[in-house]
Amino acid sequence: MSFRVASRLATLPPPATIAMAARARELRSTGVDVISLALGQPDFSSPQEAVEAAYQAGLEGNTGYPPIAGQKPLIDAIIRKFKRDNNIDATPERIMVANGGKQVIFNAFMATLDPEDEVIVPAPYWVSYPLIAQMFGAKAIEVPTREEDGFRPDPDAFRAAITPKTRWLVLNFPNNPTGAILERRDLEAIADVLRAAPHVMVMSDEIYEHLTFDGKKHLSLLEVAPDLADRILIINGMAKAYAMTGWRVGFACGPAPLIKAMISVQGNATSGICTLAQAGSVAALDGGMERIQMMRETYQKRRDKMIEFLKDIPGVTCATPEGAFYVYPGIAALMGKKTPQGRVLDTDIAFAEALLEEAHVATVPGSAFGLSPYLRLSCAASDEQLEEASRRLAHFVKELRSA
Numbered sequence: 001m002s003f004r005v006a007s008r009l010a011t012l013p014p015p016a017t018i019a020m021a022a023r024a025r026e027l028r029s030t031g032v033d034v035i036s037l038a039l040g041q042p043d044f045s046s047p048q049e050a051v052e053a054a055y056q057a058g059l060e061g062n063t064g065y066p067p068i069a070g071q072k073p074l075i076d077a078i079i080r081k082f083k084r085d086n087n088i089d090a091t092p093e094r095i096m097v098a099n100g101g102k103q104v105i106f107n108a109f110m111a112t113l114d115p116e117d118e119v120i121v122p123a124p125y126w127v128s129y130p131l132i133a134q135m136f137g138a139k140a141i142e143v144p145t146r147e148e149d150g151f152r153p154d155p156d157a158f159r160a161a162i163t164p165k166t167r168w169l170v171l172n173f174p175n176n177p178t179g180a181i182l183e184r185r186d187l188e189a190i191a192d193v194l195r196a197a198p199h200v201m202v203m204s205d206e207i208y209e210h211l212t213f214d215g216k217k218h219l220s221l222l223e224v225a226p227d228l229a230d231r232i233l234i235i236n237g238m239a240k241a242y243a244m245t246g247w248r249v250g251f252a253c254g255p256a257p258l259i260k261a262m263i264s265v266q267g268n269a270t271s272g273i274c275t276l277a278q279a280g281s282v283a284a285l286d287g288g289m290e291r292i293q294m295m296r297e298t299y300q301k302r303r304d305k306m307i308e309f310l311k312d313i314p315g316v317t318c319a320t321p322e323g324a325f326y327v328y329p330g331i332a333a334l335m336g337k338k339t340p341q342g343r344v345l346d347t348d349i350a351f352a353e354a355l356l357e358e359a360h361v362a363t364v365p366g367s368a369f370g371l372s373p374y375l376r377l378s379c380a381a382s383d384e385q386l387e388e389a390s391r392r393l394a395h396f397v398k399e400l401r402s403a
């Protein structure tokens with residue numbers, strides 16, 4: 001039997017990070033001490049109250065098929081969360097729960113995109129937006145941001161990118177990979193662009209909302225522009241702020257007809273979300289903000305440390321992230337240089353590969369996020385690992401020669 005994948009998969013580019021992750025594993029298995037700053041995974045444990053609530057739910061027999069959109073206690077907790085954190089009044093028909101923020105995106109794109117539709121994605125971006133859009137035959141229209149602007153998007157660039165085929169504008173702030181956040185004036189300017197383009201929906205991925213620094217607070221587009229409520233889909237989830245990546249619980253708040261269509265996609269895909277994970281998520285959402293505050297302070301200290309290290313490395317630039325848990329240093333001045341082992345660093349992919357092979361630090365090259373030449377370094381690692389990785393990076397750069 002000859003095996004053939006569907007054409008919608010055949011056109012998907014291979015993820016830029018897979019080869020790198022495999023090589024890091026291979027090096028480790030031969031005893032090499034590889035430090036990985038490649039993962040977008042909090043290095044904290046999930047809240048104890050979430051674990052206990054999930055266990056209790058199992059003992060109490062909360063183990064049957066759930067409603068596809070989510071169980072009522074979780075929908076109610078999410079409604080409380082939107083009021084508390086975003087000053088948004090949501091109703092149950094505007095909410096759905098999914099297997100992670102990623103499945104919310106998948107549901108939304110599957111429910112709305114036809115081949116040749118366009119999705120505007122500011123670059124750099126989290127890899128899944130363009131990849132999922134492409135699975136449905138749609139085109140990702142990349143709108144680059146600039147390091148000089150702190151990677152904040154230019155509303156005029158959005159205006160110029162909108163065509164009659166545009167279905168979605170994707171916003172992800174605090175941003176993965178840059179840590180940029182949007183201020184009220186940025187959101188107001190974007191809302192003005194959207195008011196002039198009534199056919200465009202907005203996907204606002206706010207999964208890093210609680211991880212903001214220097215006393216800054218995340219603002220939701222919906223809070224700033226409530227008149228656009230029938231066009232804004234907010235994506236959020238338990239993964240980042242609650243360190244619950246493996247529980248696979250994400251949620252959405254959006255226009256009721258869109259949520260209904262997304263529920264129908266999900267009904268055919270997963271029949272809803274693990275009941276124990278839902279019970280745990282209720283406990284986490286209602287569990288107070290102290291843990292989040294502690295994580296935010298820890299990430300901020302690590303960010304400060306990384307920025308301090310990076311600014312002393314000649315040829316490396318770095319905008320200060322205002323949120324999330326990554327730094328995104330620029331390496332343009334190092335392009336074309338040669339390593340002691342003779343590798344020529346003509347792209348950020350070549351740089352990341354050489355850094356892994358010769359200095360044993362795993363990172364993700366900016367090419368994976370659509371803006372080069374950069375590296376994404378995750379601060380979800382211990383102080384010791386961050387210090388040692390920075391030392392290795394500094395030494396690696398110091399040894400580079402002109403090609």
Ligand SMILES: Cc1ncc(COP(=O)(O)O)c(C=O)c1O
Binds near residue numbers: 126239
């Ligand atoms: C910006 C962004 N959105 C969504 C997700 C997906 O989160 P989840 O684990 O809830 O699917 C991630 C995960 O890395 C992310 O970085």
